[in-house]
Amino acid sequence: MQLSLQNFSTLVNTMAATVQGSCASLIDLTVGSVLRAMLEASASVALWLQYLLLQVLSMTRLSTSIGADADSWVQDFGMARLPATQASGEVTLSSFNPASQGATIPDGATVRTSDASQSFGVVNGPYFRAVGVASVIVQVQAATAGLAGNIQSGAVNVLGTAISGIDTVTNLNAFSGGKSAETDAALRLRFTTYINTRSQATKQALGYAIASVQQQLTYTIQENETAAGIPMPGNIHVIVDDGSGNPPASLLALVAAALDAARPVGTSISVAAPIVLTAALNVVLALDASVDVDLVTAEVNTALVDYINALGVGQTLRFSRLAGLCYDADASVSNVQDISLNGAAADIGGQAGSVVRAGAIAIVTTPL
Structure with a gap:
């Protein structure tokens, strides 16, 4: 619905024109006059009423509701925002x-x-x-x-x-696992999937069940086979990761319970953690002698680790992507002279049940 809104000046001018049009003699509407003050006060009230109308309109649709209003909107359908998690x-x-x-x-x-x-x-x-x-x-x-x-x-x-x-x-290593509460945009997207899968027992419905357990889970769904890859009609094997490469048994149990509630009748569900493929990198960077070598090395290392550890289940670590990550990490990187990934120049990962995680990263620098 498109509302016809007016600003303060338009409201005052419209009121003044209406008053003058209803009188046979000239009305004093100069600044400071009593009637002008009454019209401006009325315009202020009209602006406030417009604001209330906009608020009501925004809360009647999930696409324009925010915060607590979005929460109450989806709660009517039995949904809830996914909470923040602790690192x-x-x-x-x-x-x-x-x-x-x-x-x-x-x-x-x-x-x-x-x-x-x-x-x-x-x-x-x-x-x-x-x-x-x-x-x-x-x-x-x-x-x-x-x-x-x-x-x-x-x-x-x-x-x-x-x-x-x-x-x-x-702490010798950085902490992980901390996540903010689900955003309004993510909640709206999940609600759409929720509605679209209520009467279905499809991959999308199973995916919604997994996504509702915890934020930022990645997964693959393999149909009609066991965890060992042996054909088994009616079995649905799911590989799930929480970003660590080694999700706890408690999380796998929660995913299994969610899938059991959404699976088709006559099928069975099995859930497993992914097979972790470790990515060991050797990188040779050419740097100008004037740059801070330790700082650049740390930035390149962080960029590589963050990218690799963000890959989901079944995704491939592309060898050709690595040089670009080095260049993007710091403008001081003038040349990437050599990269090897697990001792070769080839992609790793891509299998349905695998996930790639960063291993040892050796960065060597040479002067230009």
């Missing part, structure tokens, strides 16, 4: 004097970043550091869900909870 990773807890005593690290013990912006709690504990052992690696999870928990390596360096026998903490 997780490993930290190393160490002692200055390991020979003197051991240590017990309980569940819930906290560590944090130096600026205190992110806090993480120990999970899957308790953990123990034996006497004479300098350090122990423990699993931690972000206290707050969201992207902010995906911190870089070395960012966790403060103990939030005093632990006898533990003096320092650090």
Whole structure:
């Protein structure tokens, strides 16, 4: 519906013309006159009413609803926005004097970043550091869900909870898994799929069931065969990944339950994690002597790792794409002299049940 809207000046001019047209004598509508003030006050009220109409119109359609209005819109159909998830990773807890005593690290013990912006709690504990052992690696999870928990390596360096026998903490690797709540655009797209698959038992319906378990899952669906690739009429084998290459058993169980509720009658479902193909890279970059070699190397390494680890189940890592990633990572890269992928110049991945993840990346620089 297209509304015929008017701005403040148009409203005042229309009112003034209507008043003057209804009177036989000239009306004083100069700035500051009583009648002019009354017309301007009425125009202000009319603008407010227009605003309320626009709000009501936006909330009557999902395509224009935002935030809580979009949530309430889809809830009428039994849907809900996918929540934010917490980042997780490993930290190393160490002692200055390991020979003197051991240590017990309980569940819930906290560590944090130096600026205190992110806090993480120990999970899957308790953990123990034996006497004479300098350090122990423990699993931690972000206290707050969201992207902010995906911190870089070395960012966790403060103990939030005093632990006898533990003096320092650090994270050798970056954390991952933190995601923001589903966006309005993603919710609208998923709602469309939801409506289109209510009366179907198709691949699209199964895909919707998987996508509703957790954000950013990738998958492939293989029909009429087992996990080993043996023909089996009526079996639907699904390979799912959460971006880690090694999704936990709890996630696979949730996916299996969601698929079981959407599968056709007379069929069976099997769910498995993907086969991880490790991508080991050797890269030789030509750089000008004036650039910061360490900075450029780090940027190229990050670009390669991020691209590879973002590949979904069944996607191919194209060898020809790698040089472009190096050039795009930093303008200081003047030439990519050599690249090898797992010791060759060929693509890897592409199989239905595989996923490619970054392995060791060796970057060598040479002067121009």
